[in-house]
Amino acid sequence: MVVTPLALRGINDAPSHIRTAQTGVEFAKALTEAMTSSPTDADPHWASRRRERFRETLLSVFEKIGDAT
DSSP, rough: OOOOOGTTTTTTOOOOOOEOOOOOHHHHHHHHHTTTTOOOTTTTTHHHHHHHHHHHHHHHHHHHHHHHH
């Protein structure tokens, strides 16, 4: 997967198979490399773990808001 730095804003634990590219030329090069390599280090559960952490954080905030009222 190839993304821009903006796409990874706030994500500090992105899997190693995610590549970043700043310019169009870098993006094209990274896409070409990604298409010709196999993602042996891909983590199929990363997104679900991240989603669960986000959900838990939201629930915690909602509980604190509820306690404050």
